[in-house]
Amino acid sequence: MGNIAIIGCGLVGRAWAISYAKGGLDVVLWDREPEAPKVALDYISDILGELEDNDLLNGADSAAVLARITIADTMAEAVKNAGHIQENTPEDLEIKKAVFAELDALAPSECVIASSTSAILPSKFSEGLEGAHRCLVMHPINPPYLIPAVEIVPAPWTSDEVVEKSRQLLVSAGHAPIVMKNELEGFVMNRLQGALLEEAFRLVEKGYATAEDVDVGIREGLALRWSFMGPFETIDLNAPGGVRDYAERYQQIYVPIFEQSNWRSDWSGPVMDKIEKDRRERLPEDKLGERAVWRDKNLIALMAHKNKTKKELGS
Ligand SMILES: NC(=O)c1ccc[n+]([C@@H]2O[C@H](COP(=O)([O-])OP(=O)(O)OC[C@H]3O[C@@H](n4cnc5c(N)ncnc54)[C@H](O)[C@@H]3O)[C@@H](O)[C@H]2O)c1
Secondary structure, three states, X not given: OOEEEEEOOOHHHHHHHHHHHHOOOOEEEEOOOOOHHHHHHHHHHHHHHHHHHOOOOOOOOHHHHHHOEEEOOOHHHHHOOEEEEEEOOOOOHHHHHHHHHHHHHHOOOOOEEEEOOOOOOHHHHHOOOOOHHHEEEEEEOOOOOOOOEEEEEEOOOOOHHHHXXXXXXXXXXXXXXXXXXXXXXXXXXXXXXXXXXXXXXXXXXXXXXXXXXXXXXXHHHHHHHHOOOOHHHHHHOOOOOOHHHHHHHHHHHHHHHHHOOOOXXXXXXXXXXXXXXXXXXXXXHHHHHHHHHHHHHHHHHHHHHHHHHHHHHOO
């Protein structure tokens, strides 16, 4: 295949560049702001050493990965030899529509055009394009160079061949694709996250738990297993006879829970005063940036640990 064109080099674009380059692919950066690709490249060159030290570059060295990433002066030049385009412009339908129309006009006919959008359905920005069959969503969790899961979401007219090509590309770059059959608001991961967040807001809003109680329940509880297995595998192992046994034994526990859950919390209503007070007492606003660095270091350490245990214990 051709190279990877990264269109829009902010937070997610620069992270995709690392992900594809460490997967052995040549990557070309372009952004509407002429300085943005240079800023992205500086960020990339700063972080590659740390990834290499933690054996998170698929065995490559940081200089080789960096050498695979170049900058184009125009969108046309960026996509000229592309086999795959990863679009990462702001989360705004009008921008996505305009950028996809431009990309469809410029890209080689065999090139796939994928958006990183967090929530816009692919039909909304690809409808009516000549190359609508080659457009889809590939939604990462940031940063994709550390987090393997990526959602592939086709529009109704995306061809099966394009979905399969995108899946293979992700697998070859070390990702774990989730291939949806049809587009759906929130895709898979935001629907799961939304269900959990909604319950967390409800618990705090009614005073049953504090924001910190909820965080402890996940951080020191459920997420310990969730960091290496999903909820279905978890319940498969939580009853002697597996998932069906779990459902038969424990479904009744959840009956009153869902009867009590048929109301929506207003996330930015009065409940937010409680949550914000709790959070800001634990972490002052001026320390948010510092804590984000701590989070990123933890994520790097966790991924290094997961890779090691996968080798030792199997996946
Ligand atoms: N930030 C996240 O955690 C995250 C996670 C997954 C997906 N996403 C999605 O990825 C996309 C990008 O998000 P981000 O956080 O990187 O945003 P960002 O603001 O950090 O970067 C956007 C970049 O796009 C550039 N840009 C703006 N208009 C453009 C145009 N017409 N052509 C080319 N470049 C243009 C900007 O100069 C900027 O560099 C969004 O759709 C977002 O929903 C974000």
